[in-house]
Amino acid sequence: MKSTILAGALLAFATATSVHAQAIKLADVAELSGGGATVGTNWKNGIDLAIEEINARGGVLGRKLEVTHADSQSNPGVARAQVQKALDAEPYVLLGPGYSGSVKVTAPLAAEAGIAQIMGGEAAELTQAGNKFLFRTSFGQQSSMPKVAKYIHDDMKAKSVAVVWVNNDFGRGGRDVVVKELDRLGSKVVADLSTEAGQADFAADVGKIKAANPDAVFVYLNEEESARILKELKRQGVTAPLMGETTLIGQKVIELAGDAANGARGHVGLTTDAPVDLIKAFRDKFAKKYNYVPDHNGLKGYLAVYMVKATTDKMGKVDSKAFADALHGLTIKAADEPGILMDVTFSDTGDIDRQSFLVEVVEGKQVVKQVLPKVK
Amino acid sequence: MSNLFDLLVAGLATGAIYALVAVGFTLLWQTSQTINFAQGEFVMLPAFLMLAAMHAGAPFWLAIILGILLSMLLLGLTFKMLLVDPMMRHGVLPLAIATMALAIGLKEAVKQFFSAEASPFPSIVPTGDIAILGHNVSLQSIGVLVLAILAVFGLTALLNRTSLGHQMQAAAQNPTVARIIGVPVERMILLTFLINAFLVALASLLITPIYLAKFTSGEVLGQAAFIAAIVGGFNQVRGAIAGGLLIGVLDNLAAAYVSTQYRAAVPMIFLIAVILFRPQGLLGRAEERTV
Numbered sequence: 009m010k011s012t013i014l015a016g017a018l019l020a021f022a023t024a025t026s027v028h029a030q031a032i033k034l035a036d037v038a039e040l041s042g043g044g045a046t047v048g049t050n051w052k053n054g055i056d057l058a059i060e061e062i063n064a065r066g067g068v069l070g071r072k073l074e075v076t077h078a079d080s081q082s083n084p085g086v087a088r089a090q091v092q093k094a095l096d097a098e099p100y101v102l103l104g105p106g107y108s109g110s111v112k113v114t115a116p117l118a119a120e121a122g123i124a125q126i127m128g129g130e131a132a133e134l135t136q137a138g139n140k141f142l143f144r145t146s147f148g149q150q151s152s153m154p155k156v157a158k159y160i161h162d163d164m165k166a167k168s169v170a171v172v173w174v175n176n177d178f179g180r181g182g183r184d185v186v187v188k189e190l191d192r193l194g195s196k197v198v199a200d201l202s203t204e205a206g207q208a209d210f211a212a213d214v215g216k217i218k219a220a221n222p223d224a225v226f227v228y229l230n231e232e233e234s235a236r237i238l239k240e241l242k243r244q245g246v247t248a249p250l251m252g253e254t255t256l257i258g259q260k261v262i263e264l265a266g267d268a269a270n271g272a273r274g275h276v277g278l279t280t281d282a283p284v285d286l287i288k289a290f291r292d293k294f295a296k297k298y299n300y301v302p303d304h305n306g307l308k309g310y311l312a313v314y315m316v317k318a319t320t321d322k323m324g325k326v327d328s329k330a331f332a333d334a335l336h337g338l339t340i341k342a343a344d345e346p347g348i349l350m351d352v353t354f355s356d357t358g359d360i361d362r363q364s365f366l367v368e369v370v371e372g373k374q375v376v377k378q379v380l381p382k383v384k
Numbered sequence: 385m386s387n388l389f390d391l392l393v394a395g396l397a398t399g400a401i402y403a404l405v406a407v408g409f410t411l412l413w414q415t416s417q418t419i420n421f422a423q424g425e426f427v428m429l430p431a432f433l434m435l436a437a438m439h440a441g442a443p444f445w446l447a448i449i450l451g452i453l454l455s456m457l458l459l460g461l462t463f464k465m466l467l468v469d470p471m472m473r474h475g476v477l478p479l480a481i482a483t484m485a486l487a488i489g490l491k492e493a494v495k496q497f498f499s500a501e502a503s504p505f506p507s508i509v510p511t512g513d514i515a516i517l518g519h520n521v522s523l524q525s526i527g528v529l530v531l532a533i534l535a536v537f538g539l540t541a542l543l544n545r546t547s548l549g550h551q552m553q554a555a556a557q558n559p560t561v562a563r564i565i566g567v568p569v570e571r572m573i574l575l576t577f578l579i580n581a582f583l584v585a586l587a588s589l590l591i592t593p594i595y596l597a598k599f600t601s602g603e604v605l606g607q608a609a610f611i612a613a614i615v616g617g618f619n620q621v622r623g624a625i626a627g628g629l630l631i632g633v634l635d636n637l638a639a640a641y642v643s644t645q646y647r648a649a650v651p652m653i654f655l656i657a658v659i660l661f662r663p664q665g666l667l668g669r670a671e672e673r674t675v
Contacts, residue, residue, distance in 0.1 A: 045500035208601065211390075212644070212647070235502070236595070260501070
């Protein structure tokens, strides 16, 4: 009797081990708490949704996807430790983090391990350091900021601009590119204000903007701080048009800032309000599963998993060492892989080329005003 | 000049909230020698209690009342009975450390049971501008300032003009003598805890629409109010009020005219100067204790 039970237990263990061995392991390190909780939670939910869909359709090359989520606490030091731990488990691909500062300190670890890292960071410098294993899910600042500066100069006709940025890798990177571009185009930066991550009180900063009396204000902060400054700009009656990037007009910002977000404009690489059928379908699926409308980070997480699928399908094998090479220069068409949502091309540096959007917040909703085509 | 006026108004509005929180520090210190390092988290929590009530379907006005009552129950009565009373027997320092632990516990609990993300919070004061001395000033700033000042005046009137207030002061100044003349000292101490809970709930109601409801939002407030209480005088309610307003204005002026990066440093430098040259605080009373 005892030996029968033992044999049964061994059989069950062997079956479980075999199923486990067949799964493709992904590791995600994201900002699940701290200042970037909005970013990380959307990113994580996007990943989970994509994996659920892919597994329901039979997985990748017949193998299921599995993911482990770790919390970086929005802290680069913690992110580094979590990524090291994740890499020790030898994942197929590393997903995340979302914050540029965390990506910067974790990218060398993934590169050393030879594991491709698909992340959400947007700082220009990330893909300029010659790292062959790092891939974006959205535009880098070197691609988006020139479009922003051009819009401020050409469409907003702003001769003077106040630039407000968050003093971290993300904010500094964007500020450097946009100030250079504004200067090149002939728009004068009349106030150049750095703010702190997690800052709660923006009264003094908005006071300085009022004093500078600019034709337009460029706001480049993280989501929660963007909401706080939008409220303060409204509170102090600043009427100059507001321009930003995805972080100024994201869903979470609109929810937090309420009326104060109305009228804000932004260049958006990814938005769930894009006039693209596949994105609309994604938005509906996400909202149904999680009971809220995702921001661009939800899209990024979703796309990251479909990048893994499309690249692996293209290779025809699960090979983590060959993954990065296969993704460089790859064009994935939405017609072939609907999960990728829009046609996208990856450069040799891991940057992406894709169509983008100019969005304005109208009565609490993102309204796409212009569609900017793929560059190549 | 217009900029300076705006900064002063915004600074006073923030400072008035610091003052509400700082008054709580001084009240607890005077009556029970409690330094509550969870005071910032005490400001964070009521907003979440009100949000929870709204999520349960309560209208905003009812959520405010429920939030304030629950705060008085949790942050006043329960805090005193379950943490302060048992720890007080071991001295001021173990109690202070226990309140630090409570601060961490409250933050983690809100993160766990509510969300790590910020949530919007409705404003009790309507948005819009009002013209004062030829300047457009936001109604929200004025509303916050007026409500905070009303609360502080109400408290001062209670302490100075009512028999209850006199009993509270007697209990704070000399509990032994107060007991001899028939003052119910324990009840007076409990009352200060309830008043502190009411003040932090009010501060929460006023500041959260601006700072957003987030589990970390008490950190900045707690620190600023602690500095304000020391600068003004830890043993005087009027000192805490003056300290709060001063730190609020100083913080805003520092951010505008010195540097945003060093805005937190300027009140700290001021604090060091006060400790060096006037350790009892600007309006505080020099105190001697048996050691």
